[in-house]
Amino acid sequence: MTVRVGVVGLSATGSWASYAHLPALRAVEGFEVRALATSSPESAQAAAEAYGVPLAFSSVEELARCDEVDLVVVAVKVPHHRELVLEALSAEKPVLCEWPLANGVAEAAELASAAEGKHAYVGFQGTAAPAVRYLQDLIADGFVGELVSTSLIATAGPWGGPVGNRTEYLLDKSNGATLLSIVFGHLVDSFSYIVGDLADLNATTGIRRPTVLNTDSGEFVTATAEDEIVVTGTLTNGAIASLHLRGMNDHSSKLIWEINGTEGHLRIDGTGGTLANPVTIRGARGDDVLSELPVPDGYDHHADLVGSPAHAVAHAYDRLRLDLNGGSKQAPDFAHGLLRHRLLDAIERAAETGSRQCIQGQ
Amino acid sequence: MTVRVGVVGLSATGSWASYAHLPALRAVEGFEVRALATSSPESAQAAAEAYGVPLAFSSVEELARCDEVDLVVVAVKVPHHRELVLEALSAEKPVLCEWPLANGVAEAAELASAAEGKHAYVGFQGTAAPAVRYLQDLIADGFVGELVSTSLIATAGPWGGPVGNRTEYLLDKSNGATLLSIVFGHLVDSFSYIVGDLADLNATTGIRRPTVLNTDSGEFVTATAEDEIVVTGTLTNGAIASLHLRGMNDHSSKLIWEINGTEGHLRIDGTGGTLANPVTIRGARGDDVLSELPVPDGYDHHADLVGSPAHAVAHAYDRLRLDLNGGSKQAPDFAHGLLRHRLLDAIERAAETGSRQCIQGQ
Numbered sequence: 001m002t003v004r005v006g007v008v009g010l011s012a013t014g015s016w017a018s019y020a021h022l023p024a025l026r027a028v029e030g031f032e033v034r035a036l037a038t039s040s041p042e043s044a045q046a047a048a049e050a051y052g053v054p055l056a057f058s059s060v061e062e063l064a065r066c067d068e069v070d071l072v073v074v075a076v077k078v079p080h081h082r083e084l085v086l087e088a089l090s091a092e093k094p095v096l097c098e099w100p101l102a103n104g105v106a107e108a109a110e111l112a113s114a115a116e117g118k119h120a121y122v123g124f125q126g127t128a129a130p131a132v133r134y135l136q137d138l139i140a141d142g143f144v145g146e147l148v149s150t151s152l153i154a155t156a157g158p159w160g161g162p163v164g165n166r167t168e169y170l171l172d173k174s175n176g177a178t179l180l181s182i183v184f185g186h187l188v189d190s191f192s193y194i195v196g197d198l199a200d201l202n203a204t205t206g207i208r209r210p211t212v213l214n215t216d217s218g219e220f221v222t223a224t225a226e227d228e229i230v231v232t233g234t235l236t237n238g239a240i241a242s243l244h245l246r247g248m249n250d251h252s253s254k255l256i257w258e259i260n261g262t263e264g265h266l267r268i269d270g271t272g273g274t275l276a277n278p279v280t281i282r283g284a285r286g287d288d289v290l291s292e293l294p295v296p297d298g299y300d301h302h303a304d305l306v307g308s309p310a311h312a313v314a315h316a317y318d319r320l321r322l323d324l325n326g327g328s329k330q331a332p333d334f335a336h337g338l339l340r341h342r343l344l345d346a347i348e349r350a351a352e353t354g355s356r357q358c359i360q361g362q
Numbered sequence: 363m364t365v366r367v368g369v370v371g372l373s374a375t376g377s378w379a380s381y382a383h384l385p386a387l388r389a390v391e392g393f394e395v396r397a398l399a400t401s402s403p404e405s406a407q408a409a410a411e412a413y414g415v416p417l418a419f420s421s422v423e424e425l426a427r428c429d430e431v432d433l434v435v436v437a438v439k440v441p442h443h444r445e446l447v448l449e450a451l452s453a454e455k456p457v458l459c460e461w462p463l464a465n466g467v468a469e470a471a472e473l474a475s476a477a478e479g480k481h482a483y484v485g486f487q488g489t490a491a492p493a494v495r496y497l498q499d500l501i502a503d504g505f506v507g508e509l510v511s512t513s514l515i516a517t518a519g520p521w522g523g524p525v526g527n528r529t530e531y532l533l534d535k536s537n538g539a540t541l542l543s544i545v546f547g548h549l550v551d552s553f554s555y556i557v558g559d560l561a562d563l564n565a566t567t568g569i570r571r572p573t574v575l576n577t578d579s580g581e582f583v584t585a586t587a588e589d590e591i592v593v594t595g596t597l598t599n600g601a602i603a604s605l606h607l608r609g610m611n612d613h614s615s616k617l618i619w620e621i622n623g624t625e626g627h628l629r630i631d632g633t634g635g636t637l638a639n640p641v642t643i644r645g646a647r648g649d650d651v652l653s654e655l656p657v658p659d660g661y662d663h664h665a666d667l668v669g670s671p672a673h674a675v676a677h678a679y680d681r682l683r684l685d686l687n688g689g690s691k692q693a694p695d696f697a698h699g700l701l702r703h704r705l706l707d708a709i710e711r712a713a714e715t716g717s718r719q720c721i722q723g724q
Contacts, residue, residue, distance in 0.1 A: 148522075148570040148571065148590070148608070148609075148611075149568075149570060149590050149606075149608050151515045151592075151606040151608075153513045153515070153604075153618075153620060160510075200716070202564035202565075202566065202594065202716065202718070203564075203594075204564065204594045204595055204596060204602055204603075204604075205602070206511075206596065206600070206602045208510045208511060208600070208601070208602065209510065209624070228510070228511050228602040230513075230594040230602060230603075230604045232564065232565075232566045232592040232594050232604070232606075233566055234566060234568065238568070238570070239570070240566055240567070240568045240570065240590040240592060240608075241566075241592075242515075242566075242592045242594070242604055242606040244511075244513040244594075244604040246510070246511050246513075246602075246622060247510075249510075249622050249627060250627075250646075250649075251622075251626070251627035251629075251646040251650075251652050252620055252622050252627055252629075253620060253629070256515075256618065258515060258614055258615060260608060260611050260614055262571070264613070265611060265612075265613035265614055267613075267614075267615070283613075284612075284613040287612075288613075290613050350564075353718075354562070354564065354717060354718025355716060355717055355718070356564070356715075356716025356717070
């Protein structure tokens with residue numbers, strides 16, 4: 001059965017929806033982009049023409065209640081998630097909401113509660129990426145033996161600046177779309193999927209570049225969202241973990257990740273600040289030399305999308321299709337999203353208070 | 363004026379003194395190894411013959427009170443430092459004591475107090491190494507601009523095992539010669555010399571391999587010293603820092619260090635778990651590509667020792683000679699050693715309590 005999708009946020013002038021979701025939905029069998037909604041009738045019409053989408057709406061209510069829409073995809077700025085998601089849920093439609101699910105943990109709890117018993121999914125595409133699934137299998141199959149420790153260093157913009165008009169809102173912490181919520185959220189979700197969840201943590205965060213240039217306006221902007229995040233702690237399996245995520249830097253390593261076990265070692269080098277971006281995996285056991293472990297055949301169903309943000313998203317839609325059609329439970333749901341919001345909340349509390357936080361129910 | 367040195371711990375069967383101090387002292391002008399002391403007349407005589415040292419003693423008291431000894435070098439296991447150092451100080455002789463200065467902060471405070479107004483130095487050779495001095499100059503000269511953040515991952519044995527008869531004592535925390543005190547102590551001293559001192563910190567530590575093989579005895583040994591240390595915090599200059607030091611692993615990166623500033627970036631790759639070992643420095647500013655920055659001429663006075671543990675130690679003796687002869691204040695003294703012991707103590711407290719520790723007087 002084809003899932004007819006209505007996308008909220010598919011702007012003709014380009015957006016995450018247009019360069020990640022649209023090509024992914026077109027690559028994955030069983031989906032059809034039937035409708036879109038943007039903020040005005042004019043922009044909706046322009047997007048419908050630009051992308052060849054049959055139905056254009058200027059309100060999510062119309063989109064969600066349209067009989068020709070089976071799934072509502074919410075891919076707009078975080079501050080709008082709550083309203084749009086509640087609208088989709090009240091129309092009794094399955095919803096996929098981009099990560100971060102909500103603007104803070106209270107809102108995430110509200111949405112998770114509203115979504116109970118319904119099909120409500122969160123856009124953690126990282127765990128669907130072929131390399132991430134392969135890494136998860138390597139660890140689960142005992143490649144490194146018992147996990148000893150793991151260290152990760154990553155870099156992601158635009159926090160630390162400069163920004164443009166479209167990205168300036170990311171520097172304002174009150175919008176809930178920060179280095180912590182977006183990048184660290186994605187990163188720690190994939191990280192935990194592979195090596196296990198944090199049982200306790202300490203955190204150090206900071207705003208090291210409080211003023212950055214908006215290159216569109218020529219004005220200097222004040223950042224209230226952190227551009228440095230370090231989290232350390234113990235995983236539920238006992239391994240010692242550290243993650244250091246810094247804001248934009250052209251020369252810093254994009255992603256270095258070491259996974260150390262009693263029997264072997266994995267080293268992952270990435271091309272972007274999350275594990276949804278292409279990575280190189282190297283590994284060694286015993287007396288072996290560290291050597292590349294290419295992702296085996298069978299993991300990548302969308303090799304033509306490698307290097308594009310649609311690559312991981314397409315695999316996430318594969319997973320979602322199985323859940324929607326076959327009743328499997330693979331796609332991360334709102335309850336999972338709430339757990340991750342609680343983790344980010346614990347990180348903020350740890351950074352503010354300087355006190356180790358125990359993580360419940362991760 | 364030649365400084366006549368008496369070395370405690372120069373064993374004929376090989377020791378840190380024999381493969382680091384002896385070649386260093388022979389390479390550096392202005393020093394002469396005049397005497398040694400070991401634990402018995404027989405072993406002292408054997409060492410004197412093996413190394414061609416004129417005077418052999420089986421007690422530090424004799425060595426320290428010998429008129430032909432101007433400087434007492436204490437290079438034995440940590441538990442013996444206190445007694446030997448106090449003996450040298452009571453003989454009114456300048457002393458160089460290997461790091462860790464003492465078995466714990468209380469003992470370090472006692473030694474620092476006893477050394478007040480005297481020539482008493484601690485063996486932090488890392489800060490004398492050419493690459494470390496060059497890095498310090500690069501940062502001080504503004505290569506990276508204002509420091510933003512810095513992340514370091516390193517690996518060092520034998521913690522995490524296996525061990526031999528000579529190294530087994532390192533696994534027993536009560537001996538004060540641990541991954542934290544030895545390796546992390548050296549590492550954080552060089553690190554702080556280059557990028558600045560920690561103002562506050564959190565720590566996560568663990569013993570992930572509590573049982574390791576002694577390959578000499580064939581017995582399994584229980585470790586009480588940590589084999590995993592993560593320290594994060596804020597430097598006094600505001601930069602966000604993380605350091606993850608893990609125990610022995612053949613495949614893990616020996617040392618990766620990123621130093622990120624407003625104007626540039628440095629990346630250091632090392633061949634050992636401390637910065638006294640050979641490193642490769644790469645850097646970039648603005649639109650430059652990250653490229654190697656070889657240590658310029660003028661930093662390395664003992665290029666023939668590169669790759670040997672004597673390399674950094676020889677430079678430390680250069681520095682010490684200036685202090686002893688010329689009255690300069692370059693070599694790290696016991697007061698500095700006490701500060702580092704206090705830092706390690708704060709790390710242990712942070713790990714135990716989960717609470718951020720403010721560092722005083724670093």
